[in-house]
Amino acid sequence: MMLMVSVQNLDEAREAVAGGADIVDVKNLREMMVGSNFPPVVREVRNAFPKHIHVSVTLGVVPNQAGTVAMAVYGAAALGATSVKVGFIETDYETALRILRESRRALEGFDTKLIAATFADSHLYHGIDPTLVVKLGKESKSDGMLIDTLVKDGRNLFDFLGEHQLKELVLEAKEAGMSTALSGTLKIANLHTLVRINPDIVGVRGAVCTRGDREKGAVDSAAVSVLREELHQRLTGKVDVFAGVEPPALRVPS
Amino acid sequence: MTSTTVALTVDGTTLTCKGAIAKLETEFTGLPSGSVARVVLGDVPSRIDVRAWALRKGHRVIEDAHRGDVFELLIAKQGRPEPPSGAGAGFGGR
Secondary structure, three states: OEEEEEEOOHHHHHHHHHHOOOEEEEOEOOOOOOEOOOHHHHHHHHHHOOOOOEEEEEEEEOOOOHHHHHHHHHHHHHOOOOEEEEEEOOOOHHHHHHHHHHHHHHOOOOOOEEEEEEEOOHHHHOOOOHHHHHHHHHHHOOOEEEEEOOOOOOOOHHHOOOHHHHHHHHHHHHHOOOEEEEOOOOOHHHHHHHHHHOOOEEEEOHHHEHHHOOOOOOEOHHHHHHHHHHHHHHHOOOOOOOOOOOOOOOOOOO | OOOOOOOEEEEOOOOOOOOHHHHHHHHHOOOOOOOEEEEEEOOHHHHHHHHHHHHHHOOEEEEEEEEOOEEEEEEEOOOOOOOOOOOOOOOOOO
8 A cells, every 4th residue: 555645845745755655746735725736846846756756746626627627637747747636526427527538638648647536525515426436437547546535624534435435436446457545634543444445545644744734734754654654554464454343245246 | 385377476565556456457357267366465455355356256266375474365267256155255364
């Protein structure tokens, strides 16, 4: 399981990598909390690290304009991003699919991976059903999927989607050949559940910021390192995340 | 490990965005029934997931060994899915 840390600038990216992050996710908290950062920031972060450190670019909640989004996706690829995340809220399924397909087309000739993203708390904004992300990913031939949250009021991913539902979505996406990522105000206390769900990538910010504050704090390498180690303990079975838990029955094709 | 002929090896210990199941789906699917894949995994949840994946797809885990820091599974490709043996089947053997 890879650890993705959201960063706003190069200083935070250095802290994240020093603490053991596998992926630095460049975003801009001033734009809807999950918005895009500026191209020079992405370029600076990309140029600071070797290729095995993945640099993802979030486009946040994108407008319902396929051409505009495809151009932004192209921009992220031209900057050398490992992946680019396209997130939807107030977008109907067909429009989201069209945007992702045009984004896919924009990435022709690049190694940059396309990630379809929805928000677990989408219903608060009368938005698209977040569980459609796997179908969207499959039909648009996206490389991966992400489920995040938009509200940053203390509630997190698991306040909106349950373990069993997320596990099924992750397995379905993996079976479709996609990478899977979960994010949304995740903390060390959520690691047991996360490891049971076992996405390929877990994304954090507040949990690794000074004072635990994703907005006023800054990414701290010591906090990243602690979370990395806690994750390792659970992945290797040194901390048993399955103890006392009845595993959900698995869906088996009839 | 047995002397079974292995048609495909998937190394899930190397950290990549796509895990072992995505690789198995893309590479194992094209092989004929009876083919055997060796899957090397570095963590407990992935081992459980791959066993669950095999069950869902009707494949058979013919070996599941813990060697040092890794788990090595041999999975034989079957022609059709088998029913689960009970609730939570596929999570056993960890």
